[in-house]
Amino acid sequence: MSDSILDIQNLSLSFQGLTETVDVLDNINLSINRGERVALVGASGSGKSVIARIILGLLQSQKGAIVKGSVRFRGIELEAATGNQIESLRGREISMIFQDPTSSMNPVYKIGTIFHEILNRGTHNISKKLALIKASKLLEEVSITEFKRVLESYPFQLSGGMNQRVMIALALANKPALLIADEPGTALDVTVQAQTLKLMHNLVKKNNTAVLFISHNLGVVRQFADRVYVIYKGRIVESGSTSSIFENTKHPYTKALMNAVPKITSKSFFDASDDSSLFKQPAFHHKDREIGQ
Amino acid sequence: MPPILRLIVQRISLALVVLIGVSMLIFAIARVIPGDPARIALGPNATVEQVEILRETLHLNDPIYVQYGYFVRDISQGDLGVSLYTNRPVTIDIAQFLPATLELVIVAGIMMICIGLPLGMISARYKGQFIDNLLRVVSLLGVSAPSFVWAVILMLLFAYFLPIFPVAGRIEDIYVIKAVTGFLLIDTLIDGNIDAFFNASWHIFLPAFALALSGIGQAARLTRANMIETYNKPYIEMMRAYGVSQFRIASRYAFKPSLIPSLTIIGLDFAAMLGNAFLVEAVFAWPGLSRYGVAVILRKDLNAIVGTVLVISLTFVLVNIIVDLLIAFLNPRIRYSQRPK
Numbered sequence: 001m002s003d004s005i006l007d008i009q010n011l012s013l014s015f016q017g018l019t020e021t022v023d024v025l026d027n028i029n030l031s032i033n034r035g036e037r038v039a040l041v042g043a044s045g046s047g048k049s050v051i052a053r054i055i056l057g058l059l060q061s062q063k064g065a066i067v068k069g070s071v072r073f074r075g076i077e078l079e080a081a082t083g084n085q086i087e088s089l090r091g092r093e094i095s096m097i098f099q100d101p102t103s104s105m106n107p108v109y110k111i112g113t114i115f116h117e118i119l120n121r122g123t124h125n126i127s128k129k130l131a132l133i134k135a136s137k138l139l140e141e142v143s144i145t146e147f148k149r150v151l152e153s154y155p156f157q158l159s160g161g162m163n164q165r166v167m168i169a170l171a172l173a174n175k176p177a178l179l180i181a182d183e184p185g186t187a188l189d190v191t192v193q194a195q196t197l198k199l200m201h202n203l204v205k206k207n208n209t210a211v212l213f214i215s216h217n218l219g220v221v222r223q224f225a226d227r228v229y230v231i232y233k234g235r236i237v238e239s240g241s242t243s244s245i246f247e248n249t250k251h252p253y254t255k256a257l258m259n260a261v262p263k264i265t266s267k268s269f270f271d272a273s274d275d276s277s278l279f280k281q282p283a284f285h286h287k288d289r290e291i292g293q
Numbered sequence: 294m295p296p297i298l299r300l301i302v303q304r305i306s307l308a309l310v311v312l313i314g315v316s317m318l319i320f321a322i323a324r325v326i327p328g329d330p331a332r333i334a335l336g337p338n339a340t341v342e343q344v345e346i347l348r349e350t351l352h353l354n355d356p357i358y359v360q361y362g363y364f365v366r367d368i369s370q371g372d373l374g375v376s377l378y379t380n381r382p383v384t385i386d387i388a389q390f391l392p393a394t395l396e397l398v399i400v401a402g403i404m405m406i407c408i409g410l411p412l413g414m415i416s417a418r419y420k421g422q423f424i425d426n427l428l429r430v431v432s433l434l435g436v437s438a439p440s441f442v443w444a445v446i447l448m449l450l451f452a453y454f455l456p457i458f459p460v461a462g463r464i465e466d467i468y469v470i471k472a473v474t475g476f477l478l479i480d481t482l483i484d485g486n487i488d489a490f491f492n493a494s495w496h497i498f499l500p501a502f503a504l505a506l507s508g509i510g511q512a513a514r515l516t517r518a519n520m521i522e523t524y525n526k527p528y529i530e531m532m533r534a535y536g537v538s539q540f541r542i543a544s545r546y547a548f549k550p551s552l553i554p555s556l557t558i559i560g561l562d563f564a565a566m567l568g569n570a571f572l573v574e575a576v577f578a579w580p581g582l583s584r585y586g587v588a589v590i591l592r593k594d595l596n597a598i599v600g601t602v603l604v605i606s607l608t609f610v611l612v613n614i615i616v617d618l619l620i621a622f623l624n625p626r627i628r629y630s631q632r633p634k
Contacts, residue, residue: 056533056534058530058533058534063421087536088536089536090533090534090535090536091534091535091536091537092536095534095535096531096534096535098527098530098531098534099527100527103526103527103528104527104528104530104531105528105531106528106529106531106532106546106549106550107528107550107625107626108549108550108553108623108624108625109546109549117532117535117537117541117546118535118537121535121536121537154625154626154629156625156626157629170535
């Protein structure tokens with residue numbers, strides 16, 4: 001499909017240990033279309049974040065990592081096994097937002113310097129002066145009005161929410177076609193998280209940026225995503241449009257995930273079964289109309 | 294007051310306290326060691342009266358706090374007294390011997406930074422690979438043998454078996470260099486005598502390298518450990534995710550945060566070389582302050598001992614202030630945490 005931004009086919013990942021091989025991802029198929037917001041939902045350790053790192057080619061150099069399968073970006077094969085083809089796209093066509101914005105920015109460099117470095121990826125040999133002007137505009141887009149002070153600050157001098165806005169501005173600085181958001185703002189409190197997510201939502205909509213949104217927070221996913229993949233222990237167990245996943249939940253694991261969301265009105269803890277044998281049921285893929293067609 | 298200025302004032306006042314403490318301590322210790330300095334200075338043939346007269350002029354018969362009072366009075370006028378060993382003012386002796394040692398230590402310090410840090414960076418970059426293992430063995434060797442052993446080995450290898458470097462001294466006698474700073478490497482350049490400059494560099498290379506080796510190993514090992522730790526930080530993954538090149542990350546974004554802890558140790562190593570320099574100076578017949586210091590201690594030359602120790606402490610303290618300022622310069626978290634009192 002010409003409209004496809006990212007197409008992952010039969011991706012698997014295992015780690016070669018000293019005595020045994022540990023399978024982390026098993027036959028993952030996932031696709032994202034232009035401007036589409038796709039969520040990848042699952043528990044900690046289910047393999048969400050490693051998918052993001054494979055797409056960016058950050059994991060392949062790790063000792064003992066064995067990656068198989070194909071990752072195509074705009075129809076171009078990225079050679080997922082080595083990750084070599086991906087380097088030139090990083091920071092230009094694909095960018096990423098990290099979980100904890102404050103620790104994801106170098107503490108001994110000013111925000112302005114970090115902007116200069118990232119903008120240099122999009123426009124080679126950009127001058128510091130021009131980079132700062134561009135950065136100011138980008139910061140204004142994420143509702144930072146005192147951009148001058150922010151650019152002169154070090155990350156540890158700003159609040160978590162402020163850093164998250166900076167992170168979003170950095171991620172969108174070079175107008176990428178795909179944004180990977182790895183549990184954005186999980187380290188922030190809920191109100192700040194909601195504000196920054198809304199900001200991110202509006203910006204990617206405006207720029208028509210495709211998003212791979214990695215999260216364990218179903219409430220946020222429902223508001224943010226067009227389509228959802230549910231991952232359990234390295235396998236996709238259910239996929240479909242957000243509405244069909246939430247309104248017509250099929251797989252037992254997805255149901256358990258939904259039940260686990262604490263409700264403000266409920267006084268007791270959720271009543272979820274611990275019977276994980278149910279979760280091994282075959283995957284269910286909802287037959288939805290493709291979004292954007 | 295800007296934070297950096299406050300830091301300087303704070304460190305300098307602390308340094309003064311340290312120096313006063315050191316002066317009291319060394320003043321007392323020098324006088325506690327057994328043996329009569331006047332007798333040693335005058336030799337066994339001097340009469341009791343002659344020794345008594347010298348003791349009187351040196352105020353040795355007064356209580357120690359009165360002696361310290363005289364010392365403070367003199368030092369405030371820039372007078373460290375006369376050496377009983379050379380019969381010259383101690384200040385003149387120090388002015389003659391200090392530059393040679395400082396030059397040696399500074400060149401060794403530069404070697405430590407210019408060789409140790411890159412070795413550590415390369416090791417961290419190729420962690421676990423052949424080159425890393427090789428460099429780790431090399432740096433371990435540097436750390437594990439004392440500098441005078443290296444001095445002898447290097448001298449044997451590169452001055453005796455392979456006569457590439459000279460065996461002793463600071464410069465060949467044929468060159469007559471006007472002393473301006475006392476640093477031959479600088480004075481030869483001031484003179485415009487390039488030949489002499491290369492000759493002096495040739496002479497300083499082996500002793501400085503022997504002195505620097507343990508520091509090089511130390512710096513390499515520390516930098517390696519810090520770099521590896523930094524490489525695992527989220528902000529480095531962020532830079533990689535945005536496609537910043539490996540080289541730029543290694544030389545800039547991972548290097549600067551890793552440098553901060555290394556620098557503290559390098560500063561301490563640098564200052565410790567002032568003391569270690571003695572054995573290297575002895576091996577290479579280097580006319581430096583450390584050799585002078587040992588000679589005067591053996592002679593129980595009170596004024597010279599106190600003067601030498603004070604100058605070495607002063608250098609130690611100055612190096613530490615410089616390191617503190619460098620760290621503050623590199624680490625904004627320290628710079629901005631200096632709160633007004």
